Amino acid sequence: MADPSSYRPEPGxxxxxxxxxxxxxxxxxxxxxxxxxSLRQRLASYFQDxxxxxPRTATMVTTAASVEWTVVSTxxxxxxxxxxxxxxxxxxxxxxxxxxxxxxxxxxTMNEDYPRVQVMRGPKKKGVRYFGPYGHAWAIRETVDLMxxxxxxxxxSAGVFKRxxxxxxxxxxxxxxxxxxxxxxxxxxxxxxxxxxxxxxxxAGRTGTYLTRLEQQMHEAAEEMEYEKAARLRDDIGxxxxxxxxxxxxLADATDADLFAVAEDELEAAVQIFHVRGGRVRGQRGWVTxxxxxxxxxxxVEHALQQLYGEEKGESVPKEVLVPALPEDTPALSQWLxxxxxxxxxxxxxxxxxxxALMETVHRNAQQSLALHxxxxxxxxxxxxxxxxEIAEALDLDGAxxxxxxxxxxxxxxDDVVASMVVFEDGLARKGEYRRFQIKSFExxxxxxxxxxxxxxxxxxxxxxxxxxxxxxxxxSAVAAHVPGVVGGEVxxxxxEDDGRPKRFAYPPxxxxxxxxxxxxxxxxxxxxxxxxxxxxxxGLAKRLEEVWxxxxxxxxxxxxxxxxxxxxxxxxxEAHRFAIQYQRNKRGKRLxxxxxxxxxxxxxxxxxxxxxxxxxVKKLRQATIDQICEVPGIGRKxxxxxxxxxxxxxxxxxAVNTATGEIIEDETPASAGAASDxxxxx
Numbered sequence: 001m002a003d004p005s006s007y008r009p010e011p012g013x014x015x016x017x018x019x020x021x022x023x024x025x026x027x028x029x030x031x032x033x034x035x036x037x038s039l040r041q042r043l044a045s046y047f048q049d050x051x052x053x054x055p056r057t058a059t060m061v062t063t064a065a066s067v068e069w070t071v072v073s074t075x076x077x078x079x080x081x082x083x084x085x086x087x088x089x090x091x092x093x094x095x096x097x098x099x100x101x102x103x104x105x106x107x108x109t110m111n112e113d114y115p116r117v118q119v120m121r122g123p124k125k126k127g128v129r130y131f132g133p134y135g136h137a138w139a140i141r142e143t144v145d146l147m148x149x150x151x152x153x154x155x156x157s158a159g160v161f162k163r164x165x166x167x168x169x170x171x172x173x174x175x176x177x178x179x180x181x182x183x184x185x186x187x188x189x190x191x192x193x194x195x196x197x198x199x200x201x202x203x204a205g206r207t208g209t210y211l212t213r214l215e216q217q218m219h220e221a222a223e224e225m226e227y228e229k230a231a232r233l234r235d236d237i238g239x240x241x242x243x244x245x246x247x248x249x250x251l252a253d254a255t256d257a258d259l260f261a262v263a264e265d266e267l268e269a270a271v272q273i274f275h276v277r278g279g280r281v282r283g284q285r286g287w288v289t290x291x292x293x294x295x296x297x298x299x300x301v302e303h304a305l306q307q308l309y310g311e312e313k314g315e316s317v318p319k320e321v322l323v324p325a326l327p328e329d330t331p332a333l334s335q336w337l338x339x340x341x342x343x344x345x346x347x348x349x350x351x352x353x354x355x356x357a358l359m360e361t362v363h364r365n366a367q368q369s370l371a372l373h374x375x376x377x378x379x380x381x382x383x384x385x386x387x388x389x390e391i392a393e394a395l396d397l398d399g400a401x402x403x404x405x406x407x408x409x410x411x412x413x414x415d416d417v418v419a420s421m422v423v424f425e426d427g428l429a430r431k432g433e434y435r436r437f438q439i440k441s442f443e444x445x446x447x448x449x450x451x452x453x454x455x456x457x458x459x460x461x462x463x464x465x466x467x468x469x470x471x472x473x474x475x476x477s478a479v480a481a482h483v484p485g486v487v488g489g490e491v492x493x494x495x496x497e498d499d500g501r502p503k504r505f506a507y508p509p510x511x512x513x514x515x516x517x518x519x520x521x522x523x524x525x526x527x528x529x530x531x532x533x534x535x536x537x538x539x540g541l542a543k544r545l546e547e548v549w550x551x552x553x554x555x556x557x558x559x560x561x562x563x564x565x566x567x568x569x570x571x572x573x574x575e576a577h578r579f580a581i582q583y584q585r586n587k588r589g590k591r592l593x594x595x596x597x598x599x600x601x602x603x604x605x606x607x608x609x610x611x612x613x614x615x616x617x618v619k620k621l622r623q624a625t626i627d628q629i630c631e632v633p634g635i636g637r638k639x640x641x642x643x644x645x646x647x648x649x650x651x652x653x654x655x656a657v658n659t660a661t662g663e664i665i666e667d668e669t670p671a672s673a674g675a676a677s678d679x680x681x682x683x
Contacts (some may be wrong), residue, residue: 003062004046004047004050004061004062004064005047006065007064007065007066007067008047009043009067011040011044014039014040014043014044014069015039015040015069015071016038016039016040016041017038017039017071018035018036018037018038018039018071018072018073018074018075018077018078019035019036019039019069019070019071019072019078020033020034020035020036020069020070020072020078020081020082020085021033021034021035021036021039021042021043021067021068021069021070022067022068022069022085022089022091023060023061023064023066023067023091023093024064024065024066024067024068025063025064025065026065028066029089030085030089030091031060031063031064031091031092031093032060032064032091032092032093032094032293033082033085033086033089033091033094034082035075035078035079035081035082035329036078037075037329039069039071043067043069046061046067047061050062053294054294055294055543055545055546056093056291056293056294057293057294058545059093059545060093060293063093074332075329075331075332076332076335076336076339078332079306079329079332079333079336080336082306083306083310086306087310092561093293094293094303095269095289095290095291095293095295095299095300095303104119104120104121104140105119105120105121105130105131105140105283106119106120106130106131106140106143106144106203107119107120107128107129107130107131108128108129108131108153108196108199108200109127109128110127110128110129110193110196110197110200111125111126111127111128113189114154114161114182114183114189114192114193115153115154115192115193115196116153116154116155116156117144117148117153117154117155117196117199118155119140119141123311124311124312124316129200130316131200131203131204131277131282131283145178146239146240147199147202147203147239147240148173148178148179149177149178149235149236149239150214150236150239150240151195151196151198151199151202152173152177152178152179152180152195153179153180153192153195153196153199154179154180154182154183154192155173155179156171156173156179156183161183162183164181164183164184165183165184168184169184170183170184170186171183174186180192180195198210202240203282204277204278210240211237211240214233214236214237214240215237217233218230218233218234218237221233255276255278255279255320255355256276256277256278256318256319256320257276257318257319257320257321257322257355258273258274258275258276258308258318258320258321258322259273259274259276259322259350259355259358259359259362260272260273260301260304260305260321260322260323260324260362261273261324261359261362261363261365261366262297262300262301262304262324262325262363262366263363263366263367263369263370264291264297264300264370265370265574266291266574267290267291267567267570267574268288268289268290268291268370268373268374269288269289269291269300269370270286270287270288270289270366270367270369270370270373271286271287271288271289271300271301271304271366272284272285272286272362272363272365272366272369273285273286273304273308273362274358274361274362274365275318276318276358277318284365286365286366286369287304287307288369288370288373289303290561296325297324297325298325298326298327298328299327299328301323301324301325301326301327302327302328302329302333305321305323305327305333305337309337309340312340313340313341313342314341314342315341317337317340317341317345318341318345319341319343319344319345319346320345320346320348321337321345321346321347321348322348322349322350322355322359323347323348323349324349324359324363325349326347326348326349330347333347334346334347374571383564384426384427384428384564384568385400385427386564386565387427387563387564387565387567387568388400388401388402388426388427388565388568389565390559390563390564390565390566391511391565391568391569393565394548394557394559394565395511395537395539395548395550395557397510397511397537399510400510401509401510401511401537402425402426402510403423403424403425403507403508403509403510403511404423404424404425404509404510404511404512404513404572405421405422405423405424405458405509405511405512405513406421406422406424406512406513406514406515406572406573406575406576407419407420407421407451407454407455407458407512407513407514407515407524407576408420408514408515408573408576408577408579408580409439409447409450409451409454409515409580410577410580410581410583410584411445411584412584416584416587417438417439417443417445417450418436418437418438418439418580418583418584418587419436419437419439419450419451419454419580420434420435420436420437420576420577420579420580420583421434421435421436421437421454421458421576422434422572422575422576422579423509424568424571424572424575427568429575434579435458436579436580436583437453437454437457438587439453439454440453441453447516447519447520448519448520448522448523449523451514451516451520451523451524451527452523452524452526452527453527455512455514455523455524455527455528456527456530456531459508459527459528459531459533459536460531462507462508463531463533508533508535508536509536510536510537511536511537511538511539512524512528512536512537512538512539513539513540513541513569513572513573513576514538514539514540514541515540515541515543515573515576515577516540516541516542517540517542517547517549517556518540518549520540521538521539521540521549521550521551522551522552524538524540524551525538525551525552538550538551539557539569541569541570541573542556543573545558546559546566546570548566548569597611597612597618597643597646597647600642600643600646601642602639602642603639603642603643606634607632607634607635607639610632610633610634610635611629611632611635611643614631614632618647621643621647622647622648626640626641626644627640629643629644
């Protein structure tokens with residue numbers, strides 16, 4: 001890794017003006033492109049203490065070997081140059097969206113003598129009107145099939161068109177009325193182009209006038225007793241209405257807008273875009289990207305706007321762009337979009353009404369897209385096998401770690417310290433094997449000591465199960481001393497008997513992963529050594545730079561960013577983190593909700609609820625006599641006496657105060673009754 005100070009420019013060399021900069025590695029490859037209002041301020045931010053940089057930014061500046069810049073006159077020029085350079089150099093540390101599919105669009109080739117309606121993919125061509133993109137090609141074909149009845153525009157290829165013109169006979173669509181057959185001269189080129197323009201107008205959302213005109217023609221035909229013509233017009237109107245129903249109105253006033261939503265986690269982000277034209281959703285597309293640079297939601301939105309509109313011009317850029325967060329250079333970005341459209345573009349965050357409601361729908365689609373992407377990647381057997389092989393090779397294991405267990409510690413400033421254990425078998429989560437722990441040996445915040453305790457407890461249970469089945473006999477008394485239920489190398493007969501339930505810790509992992517760096521890894525390894533276990537590998541995954549740490553090693557193992565093995569380790573670590581936080585929050589919430597009735601021995605949840613329901617609050621229950629408490633169904637005199645004693649010993653909380661009015665709020669809420677509803681088992 002390079003030292004950033006070795007290529008840091010002198011402060012006076014960097015101009016204080018807008019521009020675009022490039023970081024290059026030792027092989028002169030461009031690894032990152034960025035833009036700035038002030039090149040001097042922005043580049044100075046990269047050459048501070050590495051500990052103060054975002055981990056991904058620190059990785060970039062230590063990979064780079066030089067930096068260079070280009071000065072421009074405006075921020076809009078910087079935006080355009082940044083987009084051009086990212087497209088040209090494909091830098092590894094820039095966010096790059098990749099389509100999860102190739103989206104088809106409905107295209108009308110207005111640049112031809114006889115415009116053709118067809119499904120098109122790929123880059124857009126000049127002179128072609130596009131509608132979409134659509135999620136599936138069959139959705140386009142269904143819409144076109146309905147509309148050809150009213151707008152019989154040519155859909156055949158150039159070869160079929162030429163062949164029909166040569167033989168003087170139209171194709172099948174010409175015979176059934178779904179093509180005006182310009183190939184044989186049934187309509188003139190001008191009449192056919194007018195049909196194509198009407199088709200485009202209808203697809204663009206200008207539907208009301210056309211339907212009104214058809215209805216008027218239908219009524220006129222009926223009055224003149226031209227019933228066949230009236231019936232045909234009626235069917236045409238029905239076909240158009242069915243085509244319109246496929247794109248229901250979502251925004252009033254014929255709004256033209258694109259709505260962007262982002263769903264993200266620490267590693268990846270998904271962007272979903274709804275294209276609304278004439279108040280109707282005309283298309284949808286989505287991208288997924290790795291977050292290889294330190295970027296927030298606003299930055300993701302800016303990259304998405306650049307990628308979507310970088311090659312667009314005219315009406316392809318809508319009048320309004322709705323986003324979840326405004327980029328840093330919103331005025332410059334709005335001006336850039338306006339230049340591409342040729343008129344003003346409103347870039348904003350929807351605050352209320354239908355647009356905000358639709359934005360929530362787009363966001364749900366983005367969340368589902370991200371979840372589906374992760375599921376597909378995890379469910380691919382070939383990918384999982386490659387990931388396990390990469391882990392085995394990187395950690396120098398004898399074989400692929402088919403069972404991986406990961407441990408994480410969670411607490412809130414030293415309170416409610418808990419730990420989680422998640423299990424992945426063959427690269428997939430086994431949630432039935434997940435376990436959670438309360439730290440029992442000490443109080444306070446000490447992640448290293450907590451990790452040692454949790455790993456020790458997990459593998460002590462494993463040795464107990466092996467001892468019961470005769471698979472293990474401790475020769476070392478020092479090891480046996482660490483295993484409860486073992487006396488002189490044999491099972492203690494006073495230990496709890498086997499209850500016939502599935503064994504929770506009977507299966508050992510091939511790899512133990514801890515969330516943390518060298519100290520946590522050393523604690524886990526020490527716990528295994530104390531128990532005499534030497535056939536389980538240990539590693540740690542540190543969040544800061546996603547480095548893999550091994551016991552006794554001074555330098556980490558750095559897996560490639562694109563490594564499936566690293567992705568699997570990250571997923572295991574993130575799942576352990578999620579499970580630990582969930583347990584810690586539940587435990588903290590239960591503690592905060594606990595009331596004096598929770599401390600009454602022998603008083604279960606049902607009878608606690610019965611007492612609160614009968615008296616209305618703990619305050620009124622505290623004022624009740626023993627005889628009054630006995631009137632509650634299920635409460636005997638002995639239990640009533642216990643309740644009275646417990647409430648008398650409990651110190652009532654101070655009165656609650658309404659901060660707005662200064663009034664004391666009477667304690668009438670049965671908050672203490674619901675604490676026992678969370679009855680999760682704890683290890």
